[in-house]
Amino acid sequence: MSEKVLMKGNEAFAEAVIRGGARFYFGYPITPQSEIPEFMSRELPKRGGKFLQAESELGAINMAYGCGAAGGSGFISSSSPGIALMQEGMSFLCGAEVPVTLLNVSRGGPGIGSIQPGQADYNQVTRGGGNGDYRIPVFAPASIQEAVDILYECPSIADKYRNPVMVLADGLMGQMMEPVMLPEEKHALTSEEISTAKPWALSGSKKGTRSVVKSLRLQPEVLEEHVEHLFEKYAAMEKELERVEVENLEGAEVVFVAFGTMARLAREAMELLEAQGVKAGLIRPISLWPYPYGAFEQIPATAKAVISVELSMGQMLQDINLGVKGRVPVKLIHRVGGMLPTSLEVVEKTKKILEEVR
Amino acid sequence: MKPVFTVTEGMLPVSTSYCPGCTHGVAHRIIMETLDEMGLLGDTLGVAPIGCSVVAHQFMNVDMCEAAHGRAPAVASGIRRVHPDKVVFTYQGDGDLASIGMGEIVHAAARGEKFTTFFINNGIYGMTGGQMAPTTLIGQRSTTCVDGRTREQAGMPLKICELLATLDGPAYIERVALNSPAHIRAAKKAVRKAFEYQLAGKGFTFIEMLSICPTNWGLTPPKAMQWLEENMMAYYPLGVYRDVEKEAQ
Numbered sequence: 001m002s003e004k005v006l007m008k009g010n011e012a013f014a015e016a017v018i019r020g021g022a023r024f025y026f027g028y029p030i031t032p033q034s035e036i037p038e039f040m041s042r043e044l045p046k047r048g049g050k051f052l053q054a055e056s057e058l059g060a061i062n063m064a065y066g067c068g069a070a071g072g073s074g075f076i077s078s079s080s081p082g083i084a085l086m087q088e089g090m091s092f093l094c095g096a097e098v099p100v101t102l103l104n105v106s107r108g109g110p111g112i113g114s115i116q117p118g119q120a121d122y123n124q125v126t127r128g129g130g131n132g133d134y135r136i137p138v139f140a141p142a143s144i145q146e147a148v149d150i151l152y153e154c155p156s157i158a159d160k161y162r163n164p165v166m167v168l169a170d171g172l173m174g175q176m177m178e179p180v181m182l183p184e185e186k187h188a189l190t191s192e193e194i195s196t197a198k199p200w201a202l203s204g205s206k207k208g209t210r211s212v213v214k215s216l217r218l219q220p221e222v223l224e225e226h227v228e229h230l231f232e233k234y235a236a237m238e239k240e241l242e243r244v245e246v247e248n249l250e251g252a253e254v255v256f257v258a259f260g261t262m263a264r265l266a267r268e269a270m271e272l273l274e275a276q277g278v279k280a281g282l283i284r285p286i287s288l289w290p291y292p293y294g295a296f297e298q299i300p301a302t303a304k305a306v307i308s309v310e311l312s313m314g315q316m317l318q319d320i321n322l323g324v325k326g327r328v329p330v331k332l333i334h335r336v337g338g339m340l341p342t343s344l345e346v347v348e349k350t351k352k353i354l355e356e357v358r
Numbered sequence: 359m360k361p362v363f364t365v366t367e368g369m370l371p372v373s374t375s376y377c378p379g380c381t382h383g384v385a386h387r388i389i390m391e392t393l394d395e396m397g398l399l400g401d402t403l404g405v406a407p408i409g410c411s412v413v414a415h416q417f418m419n420v421d422m423c424e425a426a427h428g429r430a431p432a433v434a435s436g437i438r439r440v441h442p443d444k445v446v447f448t449y450q451g452d453g454d455l456a457s458i459g460m461g462e463i464v465h466a467a468a469r470g471e472k473f474t475t476f477f478i479n480n481g482i483y484g485m486t487g488g489q490m491a492p493t494t495l496i497g498q499r500s501t502t503c504v505d506g507r508t509r510e511q512a513g514m515p516l517k518i519c520e521l522l523a524t525l526d527g528p529a530y531i532e533r534v535a536l537n538s539p540a541h542i543r544a545a546k547k548a549v550r551k552a553f554e555y556q557l558a559g560k561g562f563t564f565i566e567m568l569s570i571c572p573t574n575w576g577l578t579p580p581k582a583m584q585w586l587e588e589n590m591m592a593y594y595p596l597g598v599y600r601d602v603e604k605e606a607q
Contacts, residue, residue: 050439055465062429066436202421206400213423
């Protein structure tokens with residue numbers, strides 16, 4: 001039976017991934033997600049899983065790689081600078097086709113930056129900081145319920161494509177509390193079931209065939225073929241994993257584009273603008289890769305401006321421009337450093353932008 | 359007629375890609391022969407490093423994966439969580455383990471991870487063409503210390519067995535050499551002991567194998583064997599550095 005409970009974001013995220021089938025967690029403390037390793041250290045041993053505190057983020061991602069290569073369903077979480085340290089591992093996991101669920105509860109940067117919420121990891125997570133041609137699907141939920149629903153699916157998505165899958169939340173979502181419905185717990189593979197369920201994984205060659213998990217392919221023609229194979233998977237992901245929510249576009253004079261908590265703020269601004277006679281709509285990308293470029297075709301002729309509302313210096317603008325294709329001016333309302341705009345601030349800046357473009 | 363010698367099933371029937379005279383082949387064989395003799399080939403999961411032996415999985419007839427440079431102990435820790443009843447090992451060179459992977463090996467050892475690490479110490483980076491390693495001896499030449507390593511410029515070589523023996527996590531630590539039949543026989547005994555301790559759940563086990571790299575040392579294999587005996591064994595003494603069984607007695 002599903003149950004509705006009030007939960008803190010970070011704990012709800014962790015619970016959702018366990019219910020989604022992950023039984024192995026590897027983590028290193030970093031604000032604002034440290035409740036996750038704390039929660040996992042308490043919960044996993046009770047639920048047939050294993051918790052291991054890594055010596056570093058490098059350790060964590062490589063433990064998760066070993067776990068995934070051995071057929072386990074692994075989960076790791078971190079925050080922006082920790083995710084940066086894991087990029088080598090993400091490239092390796094993609095090359096070796098090893099599944100894992102990743103959660104980035106992002107904060108401000110560059111460098112150590114701040115521990116306040118930020119969205120300046122957009123490029124890091126959608127473009128990837130690791131070497132080589134690879135892709136990682138990234139979902140950016142806007143509520144704790146949506147995060148729970150997506151994280152619950154992630155272990156299955158990772159297994160289906162044999163690829164890492166990431167959820168990008170921000171410090172606000174990690175720290176706030178909301179009521180959530182928790183889904184039914186899925187069956188997690190036992191170590192005995194791995195050899196039949198995942199014959200490619202390391203489980204001992206007694207099963208009849210030897211398994212080798214690797215990313216090295218020294219012969220150029222072999223590596224080329226492998227990368228082409230990876231991109232066939234990525235093409236399938238682009239078709240199957242794109243998610244977007246479009247609100248109130250009909251007759252809109254201005255269209256906001258925002259993800260995560262900024263989409264909630266944009267929604268508030270929409271209502272305030274409506275009360276002042278300005279019709280505003282919203283495109284909310286839920287998957288940041290694959291990016292929902294197609295949704296931008298729905299922008300109506302009435303639109304005078306498309307405005308990105310972001311906690312970064314406009315890292316999403318490149319994707320928005322690819323979607324808008326120059327039909328409407330694209331503008332930016334942003335704060336950085338851990339500062340958050342208020343909905344009134346968004347309203348005032350929007351009105352100013354509309355005066356400029358009219 | 360009873361055969362007096364058969365090739366171990368632990369090694370795949372292919373030629374290795376190692377240089378003539380390289381001791382990787384010897385190290386591979388004694389590890390795989392031991393697993394074969396112990397009946398463990400079907401229950402063993404190995405982790406290959408970055409370096410010449412990144413391709414170890416092409417020769418060792420067990421389930422294996424590669425690890426990013428230095429990360430094999432973290433990878434093996436992850437594998438161990440999923441398969442608590444299998445035999446798990448990492449095979450790592452000196453650049454991989456003692457330089458970029460020092461964090462991972464120290465913490466795996468301190469946690470007492472129940473896997474075995476084989477540490478191939480030949481005092482040089484082989485695959486990249488003979489650069490100075492953390493284990494290059496003072497006075498030893500490499501492409502990044504062409505006049506020989508100096509203490510002033512590069513500090514002192516690392517003694518990994520001695521370093522890990524300061525920790526309470528390891529169950530068995532031994533340094534062996536692969537430069538003579540007697541030393542190779544002793545090395546194989548150490549390999550067996552490490553696997554036996556692992557199977558008994560005693561904790562982390564670590565076998566350092568002093569090895570040669572004739573290509574990058576610029577010596578013929580026999581001269582390299584002799585150089586190991588005269589120089590490496592003086593700085594890296596062979597012996598058992600930790601044995602929880604002996605210490606318990």
